[in-house]
Amino acid sequence: MTLDADAVRRLAELAGLRVAAEDEAGLAEALERLVRFVERMPDGGGAQAPAMGVTGREDVPGECLGREAVLANAPETMGGLFRVPAVPAARQRGGDG
Amino acid sequence: MAEARPAGAAELGGRVRRGEVSARAVVEAALARTAAVEPALHAYVALDAADARRRAEAIDARVAAGEDPGPLAGVPVAVKDNLARAGRPLSCGSRMLEGYRSPFTATAVERLEAAGAVVVGATNLDEFAMGSSSETSVHGPTRNPWDPTRSPGGSSGGSAAAVASGGVPLALGSDTGGSVRQPAAFCGLAGLKPTWGRVSRWGLVAFASSLDAVGPLAARVEDLALALRLIAGPDGRDATAAAVPVDDYAAAVAGAAGLRGVRLGVVREVAGAGLTAAARRVWEESLRRCTALGAELVEVAVPTLPGGIFAYAVLAAAEASTNLARFDGVRYGLRRPGASFRELRSASRGAGFGPEVARRILLGTFALSAGRAERYVHRARAAAACLRAELLAALGRADLLVTPTVPSGPFPLGERLTDPLAMYRSDVFTVPANLAGLPGISVPAGLSQDGLPLGLQLIARPFDEATMFRVAGVLEEAAAFSAIPPFLAAEAKR
Numbered sequence A: 001m002t003l004d005a006d007a008v009r010r011l012a013e014l015a016g017l018r019v020a021a022e023d024e025a026g027l028a029e030a031l032e033r034l035v036r037f038v039e040r041m042p043d044g045g046g047a048q049a050p051a052m053g054v055t056g057r058e059d060v061p062g063e064c065l066g067r068e069a070v071l072a073n074a075p076e077t078m079g080g081l082f083r084v085p086a087v088p089a090a091r092q093r094g095g096d097g
Numbered sequence B: 001m002a003e004a005r006p007a008g009a010a011e012l013g014g015r016v017r018r019g020e021v022s023a024r025a026v027v028e029a030a031l032a033r034t035a036a037v038e039p040a041l042h043a044y045v046a047l048d049a050a051d052a053r054r055r056a057e058a059i060d061a062r063v064a065a066g067e068d069p070g071p072l073a074g075v076p077v078a079v080k081d082n083l084a085r086a087g088r089p090l091s092c093g094s095r096m097l098e099g100y101r102s103p104f105t106a107t108a109v110e111r112l113e114a115a116g117a118v119v120v121g122a123t124n125l126d127e128f129a130m131g132s133s134s135e136t137s138v139h140g141p142t143r144n145p146w147d148p149t150r151s152p153g154g155s156s157g158g159s160a161a162a163v164a165s166g167g168v169p170l171a172l173g174s175d176t177g178g179s180v181r182q183p184a185a186f187c188g189l190a191g192l193k194p195t196w197g198r199v200s201r202w203g204l205v206a207f208a209s210s211l212d213a214v215g216p217l218a219a220r221v222e223d224l225a226l227a228l229r230l231i232a233g234p235d236g237r238d239a240t241a242a243a244v245p246v247d248d249y250a251a252a253v254a255g256a257a258g259l260r261g262v263r264l265g266v267v268r269e270v271a272g273a274g275l276t277a278a279a280r281r282v283w284e285e286s287l288r289r290c291t292a293l294g295a296e297l298v299e300v301a302v303p304t305l306p307g308g309i310f311a312y313a314v315l316a317a318a319e320a321s322t323n324l325a326r327f328d329g330v331r332y333g334l335r336r337p338g339a340s341f342r343e344l345r346s347a348s349r350g351a352g353f354g355p356e357v358a359r360r361i362l363l364g365t366f367a368l369s370a371g372r373a374e375r376y377v378h379r380a381r382a383a384a385a386c387l388r389a390e391l392l393a394a395l396g397r398a399d400l401l402v403t404p405t406v407p408s409g410p411f412p413l414g415e416r417l418t419d420p421l422a423m424y425r426s427d428v429f430t431v432p433a434n435l436a437g438l439p440g441i442s443v444p445a446g447l448s449q450d451g452l453p454l455g456l457q458l459i460a461r462p463f464d465e466a467t468m469f470r471v472a473g474v475l476e477e478a479a480a481f482s483a484i485p486p487f488l489a490a491e492a493k494r
Helices: A005-015 A021-038 A067-071 A087-092 B009-017 B023-041 B049-064 B107-114 B157-164 B181-186 B221-231 B249-254 B268-272 B277-292 B305-326 B341-352 B355-368 B374-397 B420-425 B431-436 B465-479 B486-493
Strands: B044-047 B076-080 B118-123 B170-174 B190-193 B214-218 B263-267 B296-300 B400-404 B440-447 B453-459
Touching: A005 A021, A005 B341, A005 B355, A021 B305, A021 B355, A021 B420, B009 B023, B009 B049, B009 B221, B023 B044, B023 B049, B023 B076, B023 B118, B044 B157, B049 B118, B076 B157, B107 B118, B107 B170, B107 B221, B118 B157, B157 B170, B157 B181, B157 B214, B170 B221, B181 B190, B181 B214, B181 B440, B181 B453, B190 B221, B190 B465, B214 B221, B221 B249, B221 B440, B221 B465, B249 B465, B263 B268, B263 B374, B268 B305, B277 B296, B277 B400, B277 B440, B277 B453, B277 B465, B296 B374, B305 B355, B305 B374, B305 B420, B305 B431, B355 B374, B374 B400, B374 B431, B400 B465, B440 B465, B453 B465
Parallel strands: B076 B118, B076 B170, B263 B296, B263 B400
Antiparallel strands: B044 B118, B170 B214, B190 B214, B190 B440, B400 B453, B440 B453
């Protein structure tokens, strides 16, 4: 397993996280070390995910925040909605999917 | 006459309740002490002095009217800055949440306030609680009150420093891999990670939901016990908060005498875990003390324990990469312009997250990506399951398990910042309780030769915090850990 700058670019794209070009090589090295580190993980012998022994309450709809409270934290709003760049226009240019 | 050790939360609450001292005077003293030490320690992200004074006056008015404000009447507390408080900024130590103000209050905070507590401020932490040193915060590092050139531990290092410096008797933190217990050990305090499901996580910014727990830190075990009883129990806003009866943990602490009849499981794998000389000496002393108190020590094997950190690194990163997907530059927090939504999101996240958080998100994305989940995430889950089975089997032979909290004492600031692997390794004894959903507590065990604190960890069966508290109280008393940071001692002499 070798992680290079290309692999970091691909992961960054998947994670929706811009990585500066000058940081790619350093990140690749750091991730490579981390992956080697976790490769030492013990084999759980196919044990099943632990049952935490917790029975939570039923998942029922409850109260949620009002529009005003939610939008109060939005960096940009328009007409009572979150504002984002025009997605359809971007799609026509092939820039967004 | 100046008392060496500042008064505890239960004691202060009792005095205010009985009208022996005003909440305003207690809070004023906490604010003055905090103002005096804050420049050297940087425990807080923000102090809320005006609000705290107003709340204290309201408590005093209630006492004057013959009402009972609760067991924490007028007790100043500090809250880690990943627990929401309505109308207040919430940063998680990150640039990503710039400008954010929470529209609600975390259940654990709400419950402490309902018992009379007065929040004095939000404490510093590693960015999004990812770290063990409180150095990755965008607000800069917190320093250890015992030696300001060293880390207070992390990620709840701000909460630990706020208590250890004598500013507040009680603080809240969160523990995903040891983030309450390790800073408690490094600052000479007691710190609790409750059973997964014991305390509501409503209002705690999620890092790794299968591991996260809200937990208190205090100088005294009895204060942790009181805090747990107050914050535990089901919550309509958190489906994972279990409807399991909550015990009177303070009574468990107060009623304990000796350890006769208590069987403690000494984890065999501790021997090979690379303890420093000081940690080994304090660990061996602790075991001798347990025997002298009448406990029966049995050796138990937990073969997967040393490998827990690898499974933890994978699961914590994988869950963080999905939990932190919510920070998109659209709904809250930092926003950077972009021609498309995708560009805006990627630019905002790239500018908002620091290097440690970015590394973990990328590692999590790697581990979850097509073709790799089997090899990393599924294997990590199997290792966690295996570890839980081993721990439960060991707890079938013993009432509690004992380990050191950390293999070393507090390390110098900067020492491990550039070595994430060393940072993970220092969590070897704390991550197993998170991976297995079990409760764990760290109690002060002694000092290294250079006068730095070390902790002892107890791990209990699910929801058996009462047994843990009973034994923790006895060990606290027997260890006679009356030591306080040198600068506090110097002040007490004046």
